Amino acid sequence: MSSPDPKTENSDSQSPSEELGHSSALPQDPVESGSPIEEKESDPSKEGGDAEEEEEEGECGFCLFMKGGGCKESFTAWEVCVEEAEKNKEDIVTKCMEVTSTLKKCMDEHSDYYQPILAAERAAEEQVKKELEADKVSEEEAAAMKQARG
Numbered sequence: 001m002s003s004p005d006p007k008t009e010n011s012d013s014q015s016p017s018e019e020l021g022h023s024s025a026l027p028q029d030p031v032e033s034g035s036p037i038e039e040k041e042s043d044p045s046k047e048g049g050d051a052e053e054e055e056e057e058g059e060c061g062f063c064l065f066m067k068g069g070g071c072k073e074s075f076t077a078w079e080v081c082v083e084e085a086e087k088n089k090e091d092i093v094t095k096c097m098e099v100t101s102t103l104k105k106c107m108d109e110h111s112d113y114y115q116p117i118l119a120a121e122r123a124a125e126e127q128v129k130k131e132l133e134a135d136k137v138s139e140e141e142a143a144a145m146k147q148a149r150g
Contacts, residue, residue, distance in 0.1 A: 069113035071106035078103045 059067075066075040081096040093100075107114040 066114075066117070069107075070110040071103060071114070074099070074103040074106040 063075075063079070066072075078096060078099045081099045082092055084090075085092040085095040107118060111118055
């Protein structure tokens with residue numbers, strides 16, 4: 001008679017998902033798990049092999065999306081600039097203004113692919129604009145109330 005709990009079954013008869021470290025069975029901390037999956041996604045400079053290939057496997061979805069369109073080179077240059085600025089504790093906006101502008105122009109030229117990012121950027125700009133306008137109104141109201149009091 002077999003138990004309904006897979007953990008109590010004979011360890012010789014593991015399912016393929018258990019053998020591969022099924023995600024529901026993995027601990028939250030990749031260091032604790034020692035799983036080959038996490039090891040593959042670890043720092044490529046610590047392992048042999050093609051570092052660029054391994055880096056791409058562990059990249060964020062946004063980065064992969066950005067590199068999947070016509071602006072891969074512009075985005076990569078922007079990434080390098082941002083990393084250098086962070087490493088050297090420099091102002092990212094000032095240091096990377098030119099590469100950011102180049103990337104933005106490229107994305108506009110390839111707007112069919114980058115539309116989701118461009119739309120999100122426009123929405124964020126609108127939100128900031130609304131918040132600034134609300135702050136301005138609040139400041140004007142505060143000034144008027146202060147003036148009315150004396």
